Amino acid sequence: EAGVTQFPSHSVIEKGQTVTLRCDPISGHDNLYWYRRVMGKEIKFLLHFVKESKQDESGMPNNRFLAERTGGTYSTLKVQPAELEDSGVYFCASSPAYRGGTEAFFGQGTRLTVV
């Protein structure tokens, strides 16, 4: 069974440009999460989808970040325009229908560098 996959694995863009990150969750997982780790800090929650609906987007830093989940399958996270402080590693995770505290399956992450 394929795990959570993220594309690209690395991205280097200039300040002001747009970048789109993609996440393919484990097939059949209703829940999809985005997290990120900025330099030297802990991994922090960004948002959560249940199928195609945003359940919680309380962690999104500002309106330069836009997340979508088409048809409840893969998800994209767009940053437009990118700023230097957006640099970090963006992780996607998925989990099955909620059963209370169930484990999250993480992708390998996308390392974003804004220069």
Place this chain on the structure above:
Amino acid sequence: SQKIEQNSEALNIQEGKTATLTCNYTNYSPAYLQWYRQDPGRGPVFLLLIRENEKEKRKERLKVTFDTTLKQSLFHITASQPADSATYLCALLFSGGYNKLIFGAGTRLAVHP
């Protein structure tokens, strides 16, 4: 302010010994606490989950304790091996919070032959 603290310095131990990692939290009352392993360039990998009404959970060489009075979890790896070298993250989860995990910064473990 709400905070999760893990040993910021790396833990170095000899192969075969027991590694003990600490996770302390303040101002939280989590329903669950999870431990993850993270290797360089990889995403976190789930290891164990313990519920607020459980004191201890074991899985092979791993043991987790959860003291909600002390607001502390201890993570033990017995008979440690060099392959156990990694960063270990604790994460809090709240009832009804799906998997909106709140992570500590992690502790790096190095097991030497």
